[in-house]
Amino acid sequence: MLSGDQSVIELREVQKKYAPDIVPLENVNLTISKGEFVFLTGPSGAGKSTFLRMLYKAEEPTGGTIIIDGVDLSSLSKSQIPQLRRKVGVIFQDFKLLYHKSVFENVALSLEVLGFKKDQLANRVRQVVEGVGLSSKLHRKVVQLSGGEQQRVAIARAVVNRPPIILADEPTGNLDRKRTMEVVTLMEELNARGATIIFATHDETLFKNTHRRVLYIKDGKIEER
Amino acid sequence: MPLGIIFKRAFRDIRQNLVTHIMTTIVVALTCLVFIFFSIFSLNLQRIADRFGRELAIVVYLKKDIPQNKIPSLYQKITSMKEVEKVKFISSEEAFKRLENYFKDEKEVLEGVDPLFLPPSFEIQINRAVYNPSRVRAMAKELAQWPEVQKVQYGKEWVDRLESFSEAVRAAVIASAVLLLVTAAFVVSNTIKLTVYARQDEIEIMRLVGATNGFIQGPFLLASFIQGVTGSLVALIVGLFCYKYVYGIIGQTELIKSLDLQYLPPSYMAVIVLVSGFFCMIGTAMALRRFLKL
Ligand SMILES: Nc1ncnc2c1ncn2[C@@H]1O[C@H](COP(=O)(O)OP(=O)(O)O)[C@@H](O)[C@H]1O
Ligand SMILES: [Mg+2]
Numbered sequence: 001m002l003s004g005d006q007s008v009i010e011l012r013e014v015q016k017k018y019a020p021d022i023v024p025l026e027n028v029n030l031t032i033s034k035g036e037f038v039f040l041t042g043p044s045g046a047g048k049s050t051f052l053r054m055l056y057k058a059e060e061p062t063g064g065t066i067i068i069d070g071v072d073l074s075s076l077s078k079s080q081i082p083q084l085r086r087k088v089g090v091i092f093q094d095f096k097l098l099y100h101k102s103v104f105e106n107v108a109l110s111l112e113v114l115g116f117k118k119d120q121l122a123n124r125v126r127q128v129v130e131g132v133g134l135s136s137k138l139h140r141k142v143v144q145l146s147g148g149e150q151q152r153v154a155i156a157r158a159v160v161n162r163p164p165i166i167l168a169d170e171p172t173g174n175l176d177r178k179r180t181m182e183v184v185t186l187m188e189e190l191n192a193r194g195a196t197i198i199f200a201t202h203d204e205t206l207f208k209n210t211h212r213r214v215l216y217i218k219d220g221k222i223e224e225r
Numbered sequence: 226m227p228l229g230i231i232f233k234r235a236f237r238d239i240r241q242n243l244v245t246h247i248m249t250t251i252v253v254a255l256t257c258l259v260f261i262f263f264s265i266f267s268l269n270l271q272r273i274a275d276r277f278g279r280e281l282a283i284v285v286y287l288k289k290d291i292p293q294n295k296i297p298s299l300y301q302k303i304t305s306m307k308e309v310e311k312v313k314f315i316s317s318e319e320a321f322k323r324l325e326n327y328f329k330d331e332k333e334v335l336e337g338v339d340p341l342f343l344p345p346s347f348e349i350q351i352n353r354a355v356y357n358p359s360r361v362r363a364m365a366k367e368l369a370q371w372p373e374v375q376k377v378q379y380g381k382e383w384v385d386r387l388e389s390f391s392e393a394v395r396a397a398v399i400a401s402a403v404l405l406l407v408t409a410a411f412v413v414s415n416t417i418k419l420t421v422y423a424r425q426d427e428i429e430i431m432r433l434v435g436a437t438n439g440f441i442q443g444p445f446l447l448a449s450f451i452q453g454v455t456g457s458l459v460a461l462i463v464g465l466f467c468y469k470y471v472y473g474i475i476g477q478t479e480l481i482k483s484l485d486l487q488y489l490p491p492s493y494m495a496v497i498v499l500v501s502g503f504f505c506m507i508g509t510a511m512a513l514r515r516f517l518k519l
Contacts, residue, residue, distance in 0.1 A: 056433070082432075082436060082437045086434075092433075096433065109430065109431065110435075112227065113431060113435055115230075157434070
């Protein structure tokens with residue numbers, strides 16, 4: 001288990017119990033190294049979202065220890081949580097966008113909280129929005145976009161501040177095949193630039209022929225595939 | 226802390242909720258106005274009391290049989306008291322002369338009267354820097370106990386009345402200040418809470434992308450500070466116009482003119498503005514603490 005400073009995410013005996021009969025995670029031990037690209041899969045309701053939520057401390061485990069980048073999450077005070085969240089870019093399954101704000105404003109939020117200067121912020125946002133193919137809709141309100149476009153706004157916001165860890169919760173759930181492959185390629189590019197990525201999906205075609213690590217959650221257990 | 230963004234957000238919150246914010250500002254202004262009204266009253270009363278105290282003299286009548294050679298040492302003793310500004314000795318002869326002056330053309334009434342029948346006295350002027358009614362009273366009491374002194378006279382009733390009156394007014398000023406602070410803080414923090422409700426989704430998302438508490442709270446605190454400041458500024462301007470208007474009506478008589486009334490001094494106004502802004506901010510910070518579960 002001594003993976004040294006290479007391990008960026010580590011779970012020890014982690015348990016998450018919502019109710020006596022709802023136990024998405026049971027004594028999970030797991031190490032993810034820096035720069036890994038990991039698929040997380042399992043049937044709907046297995047606990048993929050729950051697993052990810054615990055990694056950015058939106059949810060507390062009912063037992064065990066979670067260590068991110070050398071920091072035990074249970075030791076973090078409320079005022080230290082922002083530091084963790086800046087390291088972890090999350091693409092939420094339900095997007096969590098501000099629907100009455102523009103694409104630009106939504107994506108800019110991640111940089112505003114870091115105190116970016118106006119020009120640098122605008123450049124960065126344009127660049128990332130172009131990367132997800134939404135340049136022409138930069139100043140549209142999110143509510144006017146299709147589901148697939150909204151998904152890409154969510155992706156842009158998660159990566160614009162270049163976090164070392166990216167958690168993607170079904171980031172292709174609303175996309176057609178072509179867009180899905182674009183998102184996978186985008187994630188691979190981010191991974192190539194050094195980001196550690198956990199890509200949760202129930203779409204088996206995405207990892208059927210992959211050489212990458214695949215984690216399968218079922219009945220509270222996580223197995224390697 | 227990215228101040229630019231905090232300002233931008235604060236002004237956006239105010240703009241998007243302009244009517245509520247204006248209503249709140251009016252409430253803050255009205256509370257401030259109550260305080261300003263009492264303050265003007267109290268400050269001017271203080272000024273009048275000061276002037277009155279400055280002109281107030283204590284007259285110490287000495288026993289008639291007091292030997293002349295004792296006068297200088299008494300004079301020294303009184304002059305050395307720190308409340309004393311100036312002491313003037315009035316001999317029996319001088320007192321008689323004053324009396325003659327007073328009767329002028331009817332000097333005859335004093336014919337045959339012993340020119341020394343009046344007691345010699347000291348007229349003491351109080352130093353107005355240390356003027357304080359209770360001190361004057363204490364001093365008069367002390368002087369009356371000296372063996373050489375026959376009687377002490379001073380505007381006792383005036384001093385007492387003025388004292389209790391200015392105490393009452395000062396209490397009103399303090400009470401209105403407390404009212405101002407509590408009301409303003411309460412009203413403003415509630416308005417801000419409405420804004421927070423409206424921004425709950427945004428706050429939730431800001432948290433998820435790593436916003437600090439300061440970043441989340443900053444705009445709300447700034448908006449409340451702005452409300453406290455504008456409310457008190459409006460009150461000071463309205464107060465000034467009211468003061469000018471009332472003075473225009475009553476200020477024509479010589480009596481009022483001689484009182485030399487004034488509006489609040491600039492430093493006092495600055496304190497009102499800052500304290501108002503500050504307390505609205507504190508009230509909001511306390512409300513946010515509970516509301517955002519910080
Ligand atoms: N806040 C919650 N309270 C109670 N049960 C929950 C809560 N969140 C998720 N669950 C339950 O935990 C299980 C795992 O959910 P989730 O992590 O969303 O699964 P997945 O993302 O794999 O579809 C489900 O049975 C779900 O109903
Ligand atoms: Mg899920």
